[in-house]
Amino acid sequence: MRGTSARDALDGAITAIAAAGCETPRLDAELLLADVLGVSRERLIVDRDLVVEGLAVRAFQNAVRRRSVEREPVAYIVGHRGFRRLDLAVDPRVLIPRPETELLVEVALSLPRGVHVLDVGTGSGAVALALKDERPDLLLAGSDISEDALALARANGERLGVEVEWLRADLLSGVPDEFDAILSNPPYVAESARSSLAPEILRHEPPQALFSGPDGLVAIRALLAQVATRGRAATVALEVGAGQAPAVGELMRVAGFPAVRAERDLAGIERVVVGER
Numbered sequence: 001m002r003g004t005s006a007r008d009a010l011d012g013a014i015t016a017i018a019a020a021g022c023e024t025p026r027l028d029a030e031l032l033l034a035d036v037l038g039v040s041r042e043r044l045i046v047d048r049d050l051v052v053e054g055l056a057v058r059a060f061q062n063a064v065r066r067r068s069v070e071r072e073p074v075a076y077i078v079g080h081r082g083f084r085r086l087d088l089a090v091d092p093r094v095l096i097p098r099p100e101t102e103l104l105v106e107v108a109l110s111l112p113r114g115v116h117v118l119d120v121g122t123g124s125g126a127v128a129l130a131l132k133d134e135r136p137d138l139l140l141a142g143s144d145i146s147e148d149a150l151a152l153a154r155a156n157g158e159r160l161g162v163e164v165e166w167l168r169a170d171l172l173s174g175v176p177d178e179f180d181a182i183l184s185n186p187p188y189v190a191e192s193a194r195s196s197l198a199p200e201i202l203r204h205e206p207p208q209a210l211f212s213g214p215d216g217l218v219a220i221r222a223l224l225a226q227v228a229t230r231g232r233a234a235t236v237a238l239e240v241g242a243g244q245a246p247a248v249g250e251l252m253r254v255a256g257f258p259a260v261r262a263e264r265d266l267a268g269i270e271r272v273v274v275g276e277r
């Protein structure tokens, strides 16, 4: 197959991705081409002699088709996503870790030394792995109802050399009361918001990781009801959707956590609700 300059290949891809209605066509095209060529994004921009040729031509066409026609998220196409200091493998078995979820890790950085922490609904393992990476003194476990997600989380832990225990469980059912802190980015999208989600999310991310009943709070209510019956956890921290923090704060108080606060993300949204007792 004939080669073309990286610059021309990028221009064509940006046009196709923009025409499909994607929000960040230049960034997406650069990430896809950098991945196909095995170079950094910086090199794509500065190296005027870079050429797309041979097998890379077809590979890039295929990646651009997946992004523009099928609206697959870039992270699934390239197979990985950065989260805090880690590069995590991701695929459609798991939710793609979001930047706002880094706040949940930040909140947990101030936990006391050596405590035992559970990340409920761990998905790719993002929260548990990033926290263990930054606070090696903590004992970390990650749980999920999805065996498929746990397989990927486990593989991420092994590849990164970060030690986390993995548990399959429906929220806290069957999980021993041995955790000092419970963290979770649970599914919290209301069923009624389904039609407002971007096609990248709706068509490609696991529904089990997204939706939680009519108001989005079914999993959080069930989790806090379980936490209320346990004596050990002194801290609970949950990521929530925009506008959910007051209701979740109230559920935490009812669950026996009198000190409740909400931490805002970079967009100013109350994103992580923290309860302490």
Ligand SMILES: C[S@@+](CC[C@H](N)C(=O)[O-])C[C@H]1O[C@@H](n2cnc3c(N)ncnc32)[C@H](O)[C@@H]1O
Pocket: 094, 095, 096, 097, 098, 101, 120, 121, 122, 123, 124, 125, 126, 127, 143, 144, 145, 146, 149, 169, 170, 171, 185, 186, 187, 188, 208, 209, 210, 219
């Ligand atoms: C929003 S995703 C979060 C994934 C990951 N923690 C992150 O932040 O990127 C929610 C996760 O909760 C899991 N999940 C959904 N219902 C669950 C349940 N009842 N018990 C345990 N995990 C559940 C899903 O499989 C999914 O991996």
